[in-house]
Amino acid sequence: xxxxxxxxxxxxxxxxxxxxxxxxxxxxxxxxxxxxxxxxxxxxxxxxxxxxxxxxxxxxxxxxxxxxxxxxxxxxxxxxxxxxxxxxxxxxxxxxxxxxxxxxxxxxxxxxxx
Amino acid sequence: xxxxxxxxxxxxxxxxxxxxxxxxxxxxxxxxxxxxxxxxxxxxxxxxxxxxxxxxxxxxxxxxxxxxxxxxxxxxxxxxxxxxxxxxxxxxxxxxxxxxxxxxxxxxxxx
Numbered sequence: 514x515x516x517x518x519x520x521x522x523x524x525x526x527x528x529x530x531x532x533x534x535x536x537x538x539x540x541x542x543x544x545x546x547x548x549x550x551x552x553x554x555x556x557x558x559x560x561x562x563x564x565x566x567x568x569x570x571x572x573x574x575x576x577x578x579x580x581x582x583x584x585x586x587x588x589x590x591x592x593x594x595x596x597x598x599x600x601x602x603x604x605x606x607x608x609x610x611x612x613x614x615x616x617x618x619x620x621x622x623x624x625x626x627x
Numbered sequence: 628x629x630x631x632x633x634x635x636x637x638x639x640x641x642x643x644x645x646x647x648x649x650x651x652x653x654x655x656x657x658x659x660x661x662x663x664x665x666x667x668x669x670x671x672x673x674x675x676x677x678x679x680x681x682x683x684x685x686x687x688x689x690x691x692x693x694x695x696x697x698x699x700x701x702x703x704x705x706x707x708x709x710x711x712x713x714x715x716x717x718x719x720x721x722x723x724x725x726x727x728x729x730x731x732x733x734x735x736x737x738x
Contacts, residue, residue, distance in 0.1 A: 556728040614719030618669030
């Protein structure tokens with residue numbers, strides 16, 4: 514595997530389900546990110562992990578719970594979601610550095626909440 | 628609030644035409660990235676510019692960073708249907724890896 518991988522690619526869940534999204538980066542980076550992409554909206558940064566420590570939580574509802582066990586893996590645990598949470602969830606990684614900030618994205622998980 | 632304004636939001640052109648996409652902000656960035664995203668996929672990094680006034684070329688794509696490092700443009704010459712996609716600009720700051728994304732420009736190139 515190369516780059517950033519995400520599983521599953523598609524997920525349909527009911528509002529009472531619990532599911533998890535997985536992201537793995539094979540680039541040797543030390544920072545990982547979760548973004549939400551909804552139609553006609555800019556990418557919304559949800560969480561940032563730098564060296565496995567969460568450094569940012571952009572007022573994300575508690576029904577989204579991130580986990581970063583090591584620098585290569587990132588999870589997003591989902592429970593009691595709402596239909597408006599349906600979106601493309603993107604994971605990205607980067608080398609946390611002073612100025613270049615280049616991020617590399619996975620293909621995303623298309624989430625539909627019924 | 629840190630904002631990046633992209634324009635236009637939508638662009639539909641014929642194959643062979645030229646186009647320019649703009650990315651503007653009131654903030655100064657240490658770096659500016661351009662990404663291209665196809666439906667159902669994640670954004671793919673096209674280029675990074677870091678110096679005010681910098682111009683980079685990638686085949687038919689020309690990227691420019693404004694002198695004051697607050698704005699950028701992407702110019703495509705002789706667009707092709709394969710250029711169709713969502714183009715995103717993103718600005719980075721010195722305080723770490725966080726990026727601020729514009730809302731994107733959806734480009735459609737018809738044969």
